[in-house]
Amino acid sequence: MPENQFDMASLLLRVKAGDADASRDLVTFLYPLVIKIVRANLPRSLSEEDLAQEVFMRVFAHIEQYRGVVPFEHWVSRIALTTCINHLRAQKRRPELRWTDLSETEVTVLEGVMSAEFESDRLQAQAARELVNKLLDCLNPDDRLVIALLDLEQRSVSEISQITGWSRPLIKVRAFRARRKLRKYLSKLLGRKI
Numbered sequence: 001m002p003e004n005q006f007d008m009a010s011l012l013l014r015v016k017a018g019d020a021d022a023s024r025d026l027v028t029f030l031y032p033l034v035i036k037i038v039r040a041n042l043p044r045s046l047s048e049e050d051l052a053q054e055v056f057m058r059v060f061a062h063i064e065q066y067r068g069v070v071p072f073e074h075w076v077s078r079i080a081l082t083t084c085i086n087h088l089r090a091q092k093r094r095p096e097l098r099w100t101d102l103s104e105t106e107v108t109v110l111e112g113v114m115s116a117e118f119e120s121d122r123l124q125a126q127a128a129r130e131l132v133n134k135l136l137d138c139l140n141p142d143d144r145l146v147i148a149l150l151d152l153e154q155r156s157v158s159e160i161s162q163i164t165g166w167s168r169p170l171i172k173v174r175a176f177r178a179r180r181k182l183r184k185y186l187s188k189l190l191g192r193k194i
Helices: 005-016 020-040 048-061 072-093 104-114 122-137 141-152 157-164 168-190
Strands: none
Touching: 005 020, 020 048, 020 072, 048 072, 104 122, 122 141, 122 168, 141 157, 141 168, 157 168
8 A cells, every 4th residue: 555655656557558457556545535526426326336336437547647746646636526526516407306395295195096996185285286396396397387387386488588579489388398308307206207
């Protein structure tokens, strides 16, 4: 194991030369640093081991780019942090709603709706509204607005056009795509196609 920068330099030369033992030593040495960064910035949908493995894959894929200007550990930290941030951004762009994100009441409502045994009492209606809001939260703001105005508030395409300043075809296309996204999120949530 490297104990100082000189040892790290020789270890890196061996890694760049394709020495498998040196690569294992490097991973062993850097693992505590990488896993600490991953745990601090872990996206919800990934396991820490998977993300750490991706960090090491990026380190080894780009190791030739390391010039020694900063300590190697700093360079690896930057890669680890950037990898985590990229996954967090991707998660935000493609939000995912899981069964475990739902409350017991929402699960009951969803199961009831899907099994056609749904009784509309006040508590279930409220849970249904909360479920709809959670699904709508998965949409981007413009798609959410179109669905809310068109389907929840029952406004016409002409009214929505006046409110938003968007063309009628744009509103129709946006509503179609938003409904398709909602169907996809609900299918994922249920684990079956609807």
